[in-house]
Amino acid sequence: MKHEDLEAVARAACSAVGLITSDLEPIKVAENAIYRLPSSAIVVRLANPGQEAAAERELLIAGWLHRSGVPAVEPANLATTFVIQRNHPVSFWKELPEHRGATAPEIARALRALHRLEPAEFLPAIDPFVRLDQRIDAASATSPADRRWLRDHLAELRERWADRTDGMPWGPIHGDAWEGNVVTTIDGPTLFLDLERTSIGPPEWDLTSTAIKRSSFGWITRKQYVGFAEAYGRDVETWSGFPLLRDIREMRMTCMAVQAAGRDSRRAAQAQLRVDSLRGRRGPRPWSGWEAMP
Structure with a gap:
């Protein structure tokens, strides 16, 4: 529309x-x-x-x-x-009152408080693959070969999710915890926005959002990530299940980009860069050139 x-x-x-x-x-x-x-x-x-x-x-x-x-x-x-x-x-x-994007430690402390809550009965279970099929279907600017690869990769991720490694007990998670959705007001409190993905799931899902900013994209420094892990009390990158959550997060970000490129040709270069990264065409992580999409 x-x-x-x-x-x-x-x-x-x-x-x-x-x-x-x-x-x-x-x-x-x-x-x-x-x-x-x-x-x-x-x-x-x-x-x-x-x-x-x-x-x-x-x-x-x-x-x-x-x-x-x-x-x-x-x-x-x-x-x-x-x-x-x-x-x-x-x-x-x-x-909201005047605010800014939360820092990594502020996000960590907010998540720690959320993850300690008893689940509400109306919270659904996490669906890490919600809308991804539709996003790939809408990727009209992406080549047929790349779309086929994305569908195959999605099927592989679903199989890995079914056989996932257990970690922390499931509980309330935000679902999309980054500085655009976790903000700190001028008066001090750090609060959550965009509750669309709030659900019951593995706390590591929220922690992975910040971890990949360092390990996948180089958007934050090692020092900044250590500050996040120390503020939360856990380094999710040391968990054996982290690669799966990382791969799903990267896939979600890529599918969002290819759908956007289907609507707006100005997104095509960023979408292709993301597909190429996942397909191994741009070398090992961290990949350069990934940019936040409005």
Whole structure:
């Protein structure tokens, strides 16, 4: 859907809950479209059609984390914080105060607090391969040979996941814990955003997000990673199951890129670089050139 069409959906959803949209402005329009209403200090989040249950669950998770003493984004103070508008699930959230991306140790401490919680009954089990088939199918700018390889690699990863090595006991995990989704406010608290992937799973899944920033891409230094591991109390890279979680994470990042390249040719070079890395065409890790995609 075009940006102007998504904005029209956001405006209609706001009107449905009694919000004035004269100052509506975009924050990020990507897989999910996010807008803000500065005068109301409210953020409006549009999910894709078919994601109703997940969008409603995010609101439940946010309330549960708040009651459990784990800082996270909070639902807006509205009588209704969730509506369906033109098949898009739309949720309403309190706007955050001034903030920055959390440092590696701050992410580690936030994850340690989350991982200690007793699971809530509404949390689903982790699905590390969610949407990957669809992303490969949508990779229209990727060569048929590379798409076949991606499908074969996905099948291999599923087999390895079925035979995975046990690690820490499963419990609540964020699911996508990096500095874009874990932020520190100007007043000090570090809190979680984007709760779409919050589920029951191996804590190592969250730790791997930071570990691969060093070992796969060279985005952080060894010293920064050691600070993360020490703050959490465990170095996930020393665990025998780490290579599997690393490989799945890299695959998820690659599938997101090839889908994006199918929609926008400006993403094609980054998508191909990622495919080439996974296929062994760019030498051993850490691979250079991987860039965050908006």
